[in-house]
Amino acid sequence: MPEETFGPLGAIFAMDQPASSAHTREAFGWTPTHPNLLQNLENLR
Known part of the structure; x- marks a missing residue:
């Protein structure tokens, strides 16, 4: 339980x-250039 662990x-x-x-x-006008999390996880297969 988070309450027990983190008070x-x-x-x-x-x-x-x-x-x-x-x-x-x-x-900041930022555009990501790397794969998102799901794409990155798919690439690990």
Whole structure:
């Protein structure tokens, strides 16, 4: 259980926290050039 391991911060680690690079792309005009995670994992086969 995250609450038991991380104390008061455990609830933060137990939450679903989706991530996106949309802000970085917009703020810096960044475009990724490497494979995404799923493509990279597929290449490991």
